[in-house]
Amino acid sequence: MMYGYVWDTTTPLTFAISILPILGIGLMVTLKAAAVGFAIALVLGLVLALMRRSRIKAISWSVACFTEFVRDTPLLVQLFFLYYVLPDFGIVLPAFMTGALALGLQYSAYTSEVYRGGIDAVQRGQWEAATALNMSKLLTYRDVVIPQMIPRIVPALGNYLVSMLKETPVLSVVTVLDMLGLANMIGERTFDYLVPLSMVGLIFLPMTLICSAIIHTVEKALPKSGIPLR
Amino acid sequence: MTWTQYLAPLLKGAQVTVTISLASIAIGAILAFAAGIARISSNRILSGIAFAYVALFRGTPLLVQLFWFYYALPLIGISFDPVTTGIVTLALLTGAFGAEVVRGALVAVPLAQHEAARALNFSRTYTLWHISMPQAIIEMMPPFGNLAVQNLKDTALVSLISIADLTFQAQSLRNITLDSATIYTMTLLGYFIIALFLMFVLRFVEMKLRRGPAFPRSAHS
Amino acid sequence: MTSIIRFQNVTKRFGALTVLDDFNFDVRPGEKVTLIGPSGSGKSTVLRILMTLEPFQEGHLELAGISYHEPNGRGAFKASEKHLHKIRCNVGMVFQSFNLFPHMTVLRNIVEAPVAVLKMKRAEVESRAIDLLRMVGLLDKKDHYPSQLSGGQQQRVAIARALAMRPRVLLFDEPTSALDPQLVGEVLGVIRALASEHDLTMLLVTHEMRFAREVSDRVCFFDKGRIVEQGDPDRFFGNPEQPRTREFLSSILND
Numbered sequence: 217m218m219y220g221y222v223w224d225t226t227t228p229l230t231f232a233i234s235i236l237p238i239l240g241i242g243l244m245v246t247l248k249a250a251a252v253g254f255a256i257a258l259v260l261g262l263v264l265a266l267m268r269r270s271r272i273k274a275i276s277w278s279v280a281c282f283t284e285f286v287r288d289t290p291l292l293v294q295l296f297f298l299y300y301v302l303p304d305f306g307i308v309l310p311a312f313m314t315g316a317l318a319l320g321l322q323y324s325a326y327t328s329e330v331y332r333g334g335i336d337a338v339q340r341g342q343w344e345a346a347t348a349l350n351m352s353k354l355l356t357y358r359d360v361v362i363p364q365m366i367p368r369i370v371p372a373l374g375n376y377l378v379s380m381l382k383e384t385p386v387l388s389v390v391t392v393l394d395m396l397g398l399a400n401m402i403g404e405r406t407f408d409y410l411v412p413l414s415m416v417g418l419i420f421l422p423m424t425l426i427c428s429a430i431i432h433t434v435e436k437a438l439p440k441s442g443i444p445l446r
Numbered sequence: 447m448t449w450t451q452y453l454a455p456l457l458k459g460a461q462v463t464v465t466i467s468l469a470s471i472a473i474g475a476i477l478a479f480a481a482g483i484a485r486i487s488s489n490r491i492l493s494g495i496a497f498a499y500v501a502l503f504r505g506t507p508l509l510v511q512l513f514w515f516y517y518a519l520p521l522i523g524i525s526f527d528p529v530t531t532g533i534v535t536l537a538l539l540t541g542a543f544g545a546e547v548v549r550g551a552l553v554a555v556p557l558a559q560h561e562a563a564r565a566l567n568f569s570r571t572y573t574l575w576h577i578s579m580p581q582a583i584i585e586m587m588p589p590f591g592n593l594a595v596q597n598l599k600d601t602a603l604v605s606l607i608s609i610a611d612l613t614f615q616a617q618s619l620r621n622i623t624l625d626s627a628t629i630y631t632m633t634l635l636g637y638f639i640i641a642l643f644l645m646f647v648l649r650f651v652e653m654k655l656r657r658g659p660a661f662p663r664s665a666h667s
Numbered sequence: 668m669t670s671i672i673r674f675q676n677v678t679k680r681f682g683a684l685t686v687l688d689d690f691n692f693d694v695r696p697g698e699k700v701t702l703i704g705p706s707g708s709g710k711s712t713v714l715r716i717l718m719t720l721e722p723f724q725e726g727h728l729e730l731a732g733i734s735y736h737e738p739n740g741r742g743a744f745k746a747s748e749k750h751l752h753k754i755r756c757n758v759g760m761v762f763q764s765f766n767l768f769p770h771m772t773v774l775r776n777i778v779e780a781p782v783a784v785l786k787m788k789r790a791e792v793e794s795r796a797i798d799l800l801r802m803v804g805l806l807d808k809k810d811h812y813p814s815q816l817s818g819g820q821q822q823r824v825a826i827a828r829a830l831a832m833r834p835r836v837l838l839f840d841e842p843t844s845a846l847d848p849q850l851v852g853e854v855l856g857v858i859r860a861l862a863s864e865h866d867l868t869m870l871l872v873t874h875e876m877r878f879a880r881e882v883s884d885r886v887c888f889f890d891k892g893r894i895v896e897q898g899d900p901d902r903f904f905g906n907p908e909q910p911r912t913r914e915f916l917s918s919i920l921n922d
């Protein structure tokens with residue numbers, strides 16, 4: 217029994233159905249972790265991308281090294297690092313927040329590249345035209361650069377969101393009770409891993425396929441010429 | 447214990463990490479070509495099987511796949527040792543992502559090349575291997591490089607099925623010494639160095655391939 | 668005399684668009700025929716159907732005595748790869764955009780198909796390839812890659828490549844349209860030399876009217892999927908009968 221739901225191990229089918237509500241609770245944790253993690257990645261990635269464009273060499277260079285480092289090392293080890301090292305510095309976060317932070321940190325390295333590519337894709341002539349029209353830097357970004365970036369970056373960011381969703385199960389390693397964490401617990405108690413683990417896979421599959429299909433549709437629907445913010 | 451004493455166990459773990467990564471990349475590459483070519487085959491059954499394989503492994507989390515092969519599969523009488531399980535699972539995942547790369551690069555070969563091959567009466571198989579593939583393989587190299595690094599990062603998860611890889615050794619050391627900051631910093635650096643090496647090797651292969659025949663596309667890019 | 672190419676009531680559609688409309692066309696062995704007309708009139712489609720790059724929906728087509736319909740095949744307009752292979756043994760094509768293989772040297776581009784498809788001995792094919800390269804004036808480029816050649820040179824290699832398969836019918840699909848004006852001459856020179864070969868049947872789609880008049884035995888003017896007017900080049904260019912032909916010729920000659 218878990219969260220007040222009793223499982224029925226008579227047949228694999230009854231077992232699968234009876235643990236569905238429990239996995240549903242885990243699914244909410246999974247989705248929440250992906251949402252919080254992605255929000256962090258979106259903001260942190262933007263900060264990194266802007267710092268990367270800094271005129272001060274020391275800043276742009278160290279940001280470049282940092283993103284490369286984060287991108288090329290495993291999420292699991294980064295997670296362990298945050299989980300065990302942060303408390304040494306007096307920062308004690310709940311496991312869920314540590315996990316979301318690790319996801320956000322890893323994916324900020326990816327999103328910063330997406331932003332950077334988006335900014336670089338706006339042609340030089342556009343910047344020059346904005347200067348010629350005497351537009352301020354803020355105005356140039358708001359009215360010229362960002363509207364043209366959107367069709368490029370939205371699909372790329374969406375694909376990273378799906379990737380992140382698929383990496384959330386790693387959080388179960390640091391005691392977060394997401395779908396996989398709960399499935400493992402059910403497996404331990406019933407000595408049947410086949411059904412709960414298969415169920416997790418079967419829930420993920422349509423979720424990621426549908427998300428990818430949505431991103432594909434959005435990508436096609438976005439006008440290549442850009443979207444005005446106002 | 448000082449950081450120098452951590453080196454020996456971590457290096458031993460790194461060796462396991464590299465072995466698992468290289469083995470699963472090699473098998474994954476074969477799977478990628480097989481499934482990628484099958485995906486564009488005119489044989490519906492073949493392309494259907496490849497589609498299902500790619501969708502299944504791309505659409506589910508690696509950790510779930512890994513636990514499924516490690517904990518669930520033995521329950522229906524199929525079991526391997528942890529290392530084999532780790533290599534097979536990683537190879538299947540890398541192969542599924544690689545299949546999309548192979549398919550994409552083959553589809554991107556200009557239609558004009560296929561028409562020229564047809565006009566010279568080449569068979570379809572001959573066209574695939576001697577006309578399309580040599581042109582497509584160069585376009586596959588950069589995404590393959592990303593997949594190789596992704597594979598290396600993913601190997602960290604095999605520590606969770608009791609394989610003594612770099613991450614596993616780091617965990618054991620931490621449990622003994624509680625010196626988290628040093629151990630995990632060293633571990634992250636270890637992965638970073640292996641990743642840089644992997645990227646260097648793939649870049650080298652790509653340059654070799656590009657230098658061979660003079661490619662118009664490489665001349666412009 | 669029997670025709671080497673015979674279109675009988677061929678209709679070809681792309682969706683709702685009819686590209687060839689109940690089309691009839693005969694070519695004698697060794698004949699040099701130029702197809703002219705506005706873009707979208709169906710002249711390139713004739714070549715692409717002959718090369719088996721496009722299927723057609725109605726009618727009958729024969730090349731060197733072989734029907735495009737496979738006897739006992741899978742439905743009338745779906746020949747097997749094996750049957751198409753047999754058809755393609757008699758026909759070669761030179762494309763507008765050359766379509767050389769970028770990963771092979773010039774020599775390899777020419778040698779590859781005779782060795783792989785016709786199973787000829789490599790040494791034998793190579794010596795013939797060298798003769799062909801000499802003919803198109805590019806022997807010194809045999810070890811170059813296509814990207815190292817000018818457009819005109821690439822097209823001359825493409826002609827040598829097609830000839831190496833010893834086709835009875837050679838199709839030219841706007842062979843000079845993708846070239847810079849100063850490179851057109853060298854390619855036309857090679858085609859002109861080929862036109863003097865008695866046995867080779869040539870179908871040429873081009874916008875080079877003066878050249879067409881010079882090399883062809885017959886000129887066919889296409890409009891809306893049909894041949895509106897055809898005839899001996901001197902008669903055709905000197906005294907076109909149809910108003911549509913006159914209109915087209917004056918528009919193209921006044922360029």
